Amino acid sequence: MTSKEITYTKKELASFFRLIGGTFICVWLLISAIVIWDIANELTEDAEELIERIEAVHYEGRALAKNLQGVSAAPCSEIHRKAMLKFLNQQAFIQAINYSAGNVACEVGTYAPFDTQRTLHHIEHFDLTINSLSARPEDIVGLEVNHGDYRFIYPSKVSAAFLLLNVDFELYFDAETVNQHLIGMPLEHRYYDEHASWWPDYALLVKSCSSNSAYCSILTYSPRQFLGVFIDWIGAISGIASLAAYLVYRLLKRRYQSRRDIGHRLLYGLENQGFYCQYQPIIELKTGKIVGCEVLARFRDDFGHLSPYHFIPEISAIKQTLPFTRLIVEQAISEINQVAESTSKQLKLNFNVFPQDFINDQFWAFVDEVSAKSHHLNLVVEITEDQPLDISESKRYTEQAQKNGIRIAMDDFGSGYSNLLSIQALNYDILKIDQSFIRGLENDAIVSSLLPNIIDISRKYELDVVAEGIEHEAQRDILIELGVQLGQGWLFGKPMSASDFKALLRDDRSE
Ligand SMILES: Nc1nc2c(ncn2[C@@H]2O[C@H](COP(=O)(O)O[C@H]3[C@@H](O)[C@H](n4cnc5c(=O)[nH]c(N)nc54)O[C@@H]3COP(=O)(O)O)[C@@H](O)[C@H]2O)c(=O)[nH]1
Numbered sequence: 001m002t003s004k005e006i007t008y009t010k011k012e013l014a015s016f017f018r019l020i021g022g023t024f025i026c027v028w029l030l031i032s033a034i035v036i037w038d039i040a041n042e043l044t045e046d047a048e049e050l051i052e053r054i055e056a057v058h059y060e061g062r063a064l065a066k067n068l069q070g071v072s073a074a075p076c077s078e079i080h081r082k083a084m085l086k087f088l089n090q091q092a093f094i095q096a097i098n099y100s101a102g103n104v105a106c107e108v109g110t111y112a113p114f115d116t117q118r119t120l121h122h123i124e125h126f127d128l129t130i131n132s133l134s135a136r137p138e139d140i141v142g143l144e145v146n147h148g149d150y151r152f153i154y155p156s157k158v159s160a161a162f163l164l165l166n167v168d169f170e171l172y173f174d175a176e177t178v179n180q181h182l183i184g185m186p187l188e189h190r191y192y193d194e195h196a197s198w199w200p201d202y203a204l205l206v207k208s209c210s211s212n213s214a215y216c217s218i219l220t221y222s223p224r225q226f227l228g229v230f231i232d233w234i235g236a237i238s239g240i241a242s243l244a245a246y247l248v249y250r251l252l253k254r255r256y257q258s259r260r261d262i263g264h265r266l267l268y269g270l271e272n273q274g275f276y277c278q279y280q281p282i283i284e285l286k287t288g289k290i291v292g293c294e295v296l297a298r299f300r301d302d303f304g305h306l307s308p309y310h311f312i313p314e315i316s317a318i319k320q321t322l323p324f325t326r327l328i329v330e331q332a333i334s335e336i337n338q339v340a341e342s343t344s345k346q347l348k349l350n351f352n353v354f355p356q357d358f359i360n361d362q363f364w365a366f367v368d369e370v371s372a373k374s375h376h377l378n379l380v381v382e383i384t385e386d387q388p389l390d391i392s393e394s395k396r397y398t399e400q401a402q403k404n405g406i407r408i409a410m411d412d413f414g415s416g417y418s419n420l421l422s423i424q425a426l427n428y429d430i431l432k433i434d435q436s437f438i439r440g441l442e443n444d445a446i447v448s449s450l451l452p453n454i455i456d457i458s459r460k461y462e463l464d465v466v467a468e469g470i471e472h473e474a475q476r477d478i479l480i481e482l483g484v485q486l487g488q489g490w491l492f493g494k495p496m497s498a499s500d501f502k503a504l505l506r507d508d509r510s511e
Contacts, residue, residue: 011302013252020248024241031237035229040204043167043219047208050217054171054182055210057145057158060093065147068097075099075149076106084108095142096153109153128182168202168220175214184217263318265301266311270323274301277332278495281504282348282466282488285480289510292348294382294488295332296495297324321354326366333374335498340376343505350380350409358383359393364401371406380430382411391425398426409466413454414447423461431458435469438489442474455482 067087073079076099084097085108096109127146143154170184202220209216269275279293299306315324329351340347357363358381371379381401383389398408409430410423414437423431433454441448458465467479470489479487493504 016248016252020245024245027241028237031233032230035233036204039221039226039229040206043204043206043221044208046167047169047206047217047219050169050171050219051208051210051215053158054215055213057093057143057154058213058215060091061145061147061152064091064094064097064152065150068150069148075101075104081106081108093154093158094152095155098151098153099149100151101149167225168222170218172216172218173214174209174216260303262306262311262314265303265306266299266314266318266320269299269301270320270327272301275299275324275327275331277328277335277498279332279336279498279501280488280495281493281501282350282486283492284510285467285476285484285487287510288492288508290347290492290505290508291486292350292378292380293336293501294350295328295336295352297328297352298495316354316356321357322360322363322366325351325353325357325363329366329370333370333377336501337374337376339498339502339505343502345376345505347377348380349374349377350382352382352384352411355383355385355387355389359390359397364397367401367406368404371404378405378407380407380409382409382432384411385419385422386412386415389422389426391422394426398428402427402429412468414450420457423457423463428461428463430466431463432466432468433484435489438467438469438471438475438479441478442472451482455484459483 064087068084071080071083073083080099084099084106088094088097088109094109096107098107099105129144129146142156143158145152145154168185170186171182172186173180173182203223203226204221205218206220207216207218265274276298278296278298280296281290282292282294283289284291297308297312299308299311315321332349332351336347336349353363367379367381401408407429408426409432410426410428411432412434413431414434431454433451437447437451437454439445439447441451455465457463464486465484467484467487468489470476470479470487470491472491475489476487476491493501496504
């Protein structure tokens with residue numbers, strides 16, 4: 001994985017999930033609008049269809065009645081029956097004609113007697129009788145229409161037209177003087193008996209009136225039906241959305257976890273200002289004068305700070321020592337060169353190098369390049385022998401660096417692999433005594449008893465000595481007595497920002 005792929009922080013994850021939530025709500029609102037629009041469309045079509053059917057029945061019955069009234073033969077005579085049969089054959093819907101007046105009765109066509117009859121209202125000399133209109137189409141027997149002494153029987157498929165899908169409807173006659181309910185559920189009575197008053201009567205209502213006649217229909221979609229459709233949609237969408245959200249969550253979580261991994265944090269930090277510099281003053285012990293500083297790298301990101309003891313070995317493990325050192329040194333030179341310039345001082349700038357980079361041409365090419373720009377600085381490369389050094393290789397680079405005015409310090413002398421052989425072979429300029437020798441110096445700690453010998457060695461090899469980790473004045477005084485020229489430690493200042501270091505330099509009255 002490259003560092004470019006690792007881009008998720010806690011904040012980014014939160015905004016990502018907000019985005020998913022927002023998208024989900026928007027999609028849901030859009031779908032809701034589409035569903036409502038679709039249901040309203042369907043209702044309108046059904047309402048219009050209902051009107052068309054009732055008009056077709058109305059006109060056919062009316063025309064037939066007119067024709068039959070023109071037959072002058074005696075009711076139920078042979079001629080009358082033949083005429084009824086002839087007219088019946090010309091009808092699109094009517095299935096049977098029944099004549100009944102006084103004690104004369106006859107019929108033509110196929111006619112199944114109705115079990116129950118519900119007579120609807122008288123409209124324009126028309127009596128509509130719906131028989132067994134029920135919610136189940138297979139129960140419908142038919143539709144019976146009365147006109148004077150004639151009765152027309154329509155087949156069940158015509159009645160079925162009134163049983164519109166799954167919606168509540170009302171068909172009514174809306175003439176100037178009459179407003180007559182025909183079939184269906186009268187709107188004004190709907191739900192009032194069955195439901196609590198807070199429950200709305202309908203969620204959607206569509207009205208359609210004929211342009212040829214006074215028939216009108218009203219179709220409504222009850223809240224329950226509406227809810228049912230939504231629940232189906234919610235189920236489907238939520239299922240898909242939950243699955244998608246879960247997959248995205250897994251993906252982000254995996255990335256987030258890998259992002260928390262220290263190696264990834266450091267890689268990301270190298271490209272995104274995760275590292276910054278602090279400076280610890282280096283002091284001339286006798287005078288207290290600040291002669292320079294050591295740059296110490298720091299790291300922080302959205303997950304918090306990491307100690308150098310934690311990230312330095314990791315930088316080495318992920319093979320980023322050179323890019324890391326370049327980043328730190330470039331930043332330090334830029335900041336401290338400015339400090340030196342503004343305080344008119346020539347300063348030592350000590351920086352640490354990994355042993356594996358010490359024998360790398362690229363590293364030295366970089367040092368040459370930056371030293372040319374650092375006019376107010378004397379660069380000191382500190383090398384820790386926490387890994388064995390290839391002495392013969394290192395010698396070549398040490399000599400070249402020294403020719404270029406760069407001084408070489410052995411860091412943390414007395415710890416790691418640092419040894420006397422290396423001092424002899426590598427021609428160092430400076431020896432930095434590890435702080436373990438300074439700790440307890442004022443109390444005659446055992447390790448401190450080695451100090452005079454270390455100082456003798458440094459004299460023998462003409463090395464400057466810097467004592468690290470000086471915390472107390474007593475330690476400083478003993479070191480001065482032993483002849484140590486330079487030192488650093490909390491007594492003089494903890495690692496600090498460039499601006500604090502500048503302020504410290506300005507306050508330095510030791511000169
Ligand atoms: N290759 C690089 N190594 C680096 C770099 N920056 C830091 N380091 C190495 O990390 C180790 C830990 O460093 P740090 O936590 O910054 O500790 C240093 C000082 O803060 C600390 N110190 C200084 N004075 C005192 C003191 O009086 N008391 C006390 N208890 N601690 C003190 O000691 C560390 C000094 O570091 P060094 O002189 O280099 O030994 C450490 O090994 C750093 O080298 C980097 O940029 N590159």
